[in-house]
Amino acid sequence: MRTGEPLPAVGEVLAALATGLWHWNTATGLVTVDAEAARLLGLPAEEATLSQAQVRSRLHPVDWNEISGVIQLAVAEGTLGEVRVRIMDERGRVVRVGRSRFHASFDRNKRAYEVTGSLQEVTEPVPGTSAGRTAVTGDWRRSREAFLLDAGRALAEARSTAEVLRVAAGLSMPGFSPDGLAVFGVTGDRLTIIGHHGHQPGDEDPFTHMALDTDYPAAEVVRTGRAVYLSSPDKYKDRYPLTWPLAAHFNRQSWAFLPLTVAGRTMGAWMAAFTYPVAFTPDERSVLTTVARMLAQALSRAEAAESARELTDGLQRSMLPQLGPEIPGMGVAARYVPTGGGLQVGGDWYDMIPLPNGRFALVIGDVQGHDVRAAGLMGQLRIALRAYASEGHRPDAVLSRASRFLHGMTFGALDEDPSDLRFATCLYVEVDPTTGLLDIARAGHPDPAIRMTDGTVLARPTAGGLPLGIDPDADYPTTRITLEPGETMLICTDGLIETGGHDLETGWKRIRSILEEHDGNLEALADALVQAVHGPSSHHTTGPLADRREDDIAVLLLTRQDDGCGCGETVAVRPRIRRTVMSVAQAEPERVAVARQQLRELLHDWAYEDQVDSAVLLLSETLTNVLVHTDADALLLAEVRGEPGDRRMRVEVTDNSDDLPHKRSPGELASSGRGLMLIELLAQAWGVDPRGEGKSIWFEFYESEGAAGSAGAAGVALP
Numbered sequence: 001m002r003t004g005e006p007l008p009a010v011g012e013v014l015a016a017l018a019t020g021l022w023h024w025n026t027a028t029g030l031v032t033v034d035a036e037a038a039r040l041l042g043l044p045a046e047e048a049t050l051s052q053a054q055v056r057s058r059l060h061p062v063d064w065n066e067i068s069g070v071i072q073l074a075v076a077e078g079t080l081g082e083v084r085v086r087i088m089d090e091r092g093r094v095v096r097v098g099r100s101r102f103h104a105s106f107d108r109n110k111r112a113y114e115v116t117g118s119l120q121e122v123t124e125p126v127p128g129t130s131a132g133r134t135a136v137t138g139d140w141r142r143s144r145e146a147f148l149l150d151a152g153r154a155l156a157e158a159r160s161t162a163e164v165l166r167v168a169a170g171l172s173m174p175g176f177s178p179d180g181l182a183v184f185g186v187t188g189d190r191l192t193i194i195g196h197h198g199h200q201p202g203d204e205d206p207f208t209h210m211a212l213d214t215d216y217p218a219a220e221v222v223r224t225g226r227a228v229y230l231s232s233p234d235k236y237k238d239r240y241p242l243t244w245p246l247a248a249h250f251n252r253q254s255w256a257f258l259p260l261t262v263a264g265r266t267m268g269a270w271m272a273a274f275t276y277p278v279a280f281t282p283d284e285r286s287v288l289t290t291v292a293r294m295l296a297q298a299l300s301r302a303e304a305a306e307s308a309r310e311l312t313d314g315l316q317r318s319m320l321p322q323l324g325p326e327i328p329g330m331g332v333a334a335r336y337v338p339t340g341g342g343l344q345v346g347g348d349w350y351d352m353i354p355l356p357n358g359r360f361a362l363v364i365g366d367v368q369g370h371d372v373r374a375a376g377l378m379g380q381l382r383i384a385l386r387a388y389a390s391e392g393h394r395p396d397a398v399l400s401r402a403s404r405f406l407h408g409m410t411f412g413a414l415d416e417d418p419s420d421l422r423f424a425t426c427l428y429v430e431v432d433p434t435t436g437l438l439d440i441a442r443a444g445h446p447d448p449a450i451r452m453t454d455g456t457v458l459a460r461p462t463a464g465g466l467p468l469g470i471d472p473d474a475d476y477p478t479t480r481i482t483l484e485p486g487e488t489m490l491i492c493t494d495g496l497i498e499t500g501g502h503d504l505e506t507g508w509k510r511i512r513s514i515l516e517e518h519d520g521n522l523e524a525l526a527d528a529l530v531q532a533v534h535g536p537s538s539h540h541t542t543g544p545l546a547d548r549r550e551d552d553i554a555v556l557l558l559t560r561q562d563d564g565c566g567c568g569e570t571v572a573v574r575p576r577i578r579r580t581v582m583s584v585a586q587a588e589p590e591r592v593a594v595a596r597q598q599l600r601e602l603l604h605d606w607a608y609e610d611q612v613d614s615a616v617l618l619l620s621e622t623l624t625n626v627l628v629h630t631d632a633d634a635l636l637l638a639e640v641r642g643e644p645g646d647r648r649m650r651v652e653v654t655d656n657s658d659d660l661p662h663k664r665s666p667g668e669l670a671s672s673g674r675g676l677m678l679i680e681l682l683a684q685a686w687g688v689d690p691r692g693e694g695k696s697i698w699f700e701f702y703e704s705e706g707a708a709g710s711a712g713a714a715g716v717a718l719p
Contacts, residue, residue: 018121019036020035020118020119021034021037021116021118022034022117022118023114023116024113025114026115027110030049030052031050032047033047033050040119042095058088059087059088060086060087063083063084063086064085066085070286071104073285074104074282075106076226077285080103080282081103081282082102082281084099085097085098085099097121097122098120099119099120101117102116103116148291151171152294155167155297159302160302161306164298165194165197168197168270168295179198180197180250180252180271180272180273183268183270190211190212191207191208191209191216191219192208192209193207194268199250203250214243215240215242216243217230217240217255220257221258221259222266222268227258227285230256231277232254232277250273253274253275253277253278254273254277255271256271256278256280257269257270258270258292260295262296267296268299270291328433329433329434329560330559330560331557331559332522332556333525334350335529335530335555336349336553336554336555337530337553347552348378348493348552348554349365349367349378349381349382350362350364351382355389355392356390359430359431360431360433361389361430361431362431362491363382364427364491364493364554365385365424365426366424366426367422367424368422368424378424380409381402381468388401395429395430395439395440396441396477396478399443400473400474400475400476402443403466403471403472403476406422406423406424406468406469423470424468424469425443425467425468425494426442426445426468427440427442427445427491428441429491436484436485437482438481438489439479439480440480441476441478442476442479443464443465444464445464446504448490449515450490451487451515451516452578453485454577455517457512458598458602460580461594461598463477463478464477465477485561486559486562487560488515488557488559490515490529490556492553493551493554495551495553495554496529496555497511511529522557576642576643577639578602579602579637580599581635581637581638584623584626584627584633584634592623596620599651603649606640607644611649614682615649615699615701618678618682621679622651629659630655630659634653634654635653635654648700648702650699651699652698653698654691654694654695654696655695656694658693683699684700686698686699
């Protein structure tokens with residue numbers, strides 16, 4: 001070109017450089033291309049107006065999706081966009097690789113993009129080379145997609161802020177990985193640091209509680225919602241001279257500050273710092289922006305979950321009582337662990353109530369549901385039970401009144417949604433600390449369990465009624481048992497038994513093994529029971545697996561103090577004695593089956609199974625004789641004494657009838673009269689002892705001849 005000649009048109013210059021121009025309006029869906037751009041797309045070399053579908057058919061599908069993402073990124077950051085695209089022919093074969101640089105703008109009224117750019121052909125990098133890893137296509141693209149998938153999955157699974165920060169610190173971005181990370185939050189008009197990685201403790205102090213109007217990159221990002229990229233220390237120093245001294249001593253070479261935005265609200269900023277220069281190409285910015293969006297979503301979810309969990313725990317713990325003062329001769333321990341996961345508020349509770357007669361009551365229950373309504377009903381029901389108990393009512397009357405109260409609260413409302421009707425299970429125990437007598441009333445709740453002095457654990461069947469709130473006129477019979485010195489009673493909600501995929505049977509076996517094997521004090525035993533369900537815990541913390549619990553857990557332990565009971569620091573040598581006592585009334589013949597089951601549990605480790613079968617048969621025979629041949633109720637006392645392998649089993653059935661049994665010789669077709677004959681044939685010792693009122697029929701079995709000898713020496717009457 002000679003001096004003074006007019007400059008050539010821009011189109012001519014671009015054509016000479018084999019560079020085409022294109023314009024895309026997403027509102028109309030039309031793409032205008034000049035002759036060179038049309039040629040590069042494999043179309044006739046002439047200006048044309050194409051539809052989006054026509055252009056899309058000429059580009060690799062992955063690259064088309066890449067263009068959409070980069071356009072949005074370029075508009076958000078106010079920068080130029082750049083992509084590398086693969087151009088295909090009609091058969092889907094890649095004929096050339098092109099590079100396009102463009103400027104994009106967004107029309108908020110039309111909600112459409114206006115994009116103008118250039119297109120030129122470039123050489124496809126060889127796979128595996130450095131160019132292949134840094135270009136949009138090639139190995140780098142596949143590595144980036146895999147990285148974003150893994151990062152998204154890991155951040156989606158994080159349940160707490162600490163877990164989110166741990167995942168963010170472990171992210172290794174393809175081709176460029178920051179060695180320093182910081183997450184900034186906003187409190188009022190101040191910038192705070194939520195967490196950081198790659199820095200020494202105390203390094204965050206100058207940046208904590210920094211005013212949002214400070215000339216600092218993170219503060220600007222929060223104010224404007226736009227990312228800040230600083231590719232060199234000089235750019236940092238020129239743009240932020242006042243706060244550069246705060247960052248200088250970290251010896252970093254590049255920084256990226258990105259907004260953490262959720263639902264249009266900037267909740268903070270994320271800083272990624274590098275010890276080497278990073279150019280922050282559009283592709284690198286795209287990765288950082290995507291990670292920042294995922295990080296913001298994860299932090300928002302974690303914040304919401306932690307707030308809900310804090311609200312849940314605070315609500316329920318405020319409704320739970322503190323155990324009262326120490327009771328002479330008794331020890332009490334309790335644990336409550338709320339369920340995890342959002343507002344999963346449970347209805348479990350426990351209580352300890354002093355009574356007007358000098359006794360005290362233990363209450364444990366579970367309102368149906370895991371929501372705020374369940375927690376509210378639980379609080380009201382607990383107060384009602386405490387009021388009824390404080391009036392001096394017996395256990396059956398307390399539960400009857402509570403059932404009527406809950407029925408009026410739920411079923412009695414005219415506008416109540418039938419699908420939201422609630423009931424509650426409950427176990428109420430009135431305790432006499434002097435004698436160890438326990439009067440138990442049960443409303444659909446699991447039975448209590450007793451750990452005997454030798455460590456044997458028995459579930460104690462008790463009479464019960466419907467759950468509270470179902471029938472306002474429900475009856476709740478009372479069962480009386482005696483807690484012997486050294487014995488411990490466990491009452492709990494079904495969360496302790498069934499958590500972890502267990503049913504009542506398998507869950508009870510798990511709990512029973514812990515009760516039998518534990519040798520610590522009462523507080524340690526309560527912790528051991530909770531740990532068995534969801535991992536390390538105590539009454540102060542809920543353990544690392546708290547978010548995976550299916551149900552609330554409430555536990556109450558009551559022990560009658562004695563040597564070896566576990567009330568002190570350790571358990572002494574447990575005395576080798578175990579016993580069970582229960583009554584069978586004339587109107588309750590079904591309790592004969594319960595008595596048989598109790599005896600089998602008492603003898604669960606007896607050496608000879610045939611002796612266990614014989615003992616169960618004789619027990620059934622003696623109890624049935626009392627119910628059939630007298631008008632009295634029967635009292636069962638079964639006891640095992642001695643060391644394993646050398647023990648003595650004694651079963652005694654007492655009634656208040658003065659009629660003594662007599663041996664008979666029944667005929668071949670007789671339906672009765674063989675009871676004493678069976679006892680004489682099967683038992684190793686037996687007898688009938690008259691009492692002041694009534695009589696007692698007893699029989700014994702021995703695990704060894706030595707046990708029989710010691711029994712005889714003790715004055716046992718042998719037949």
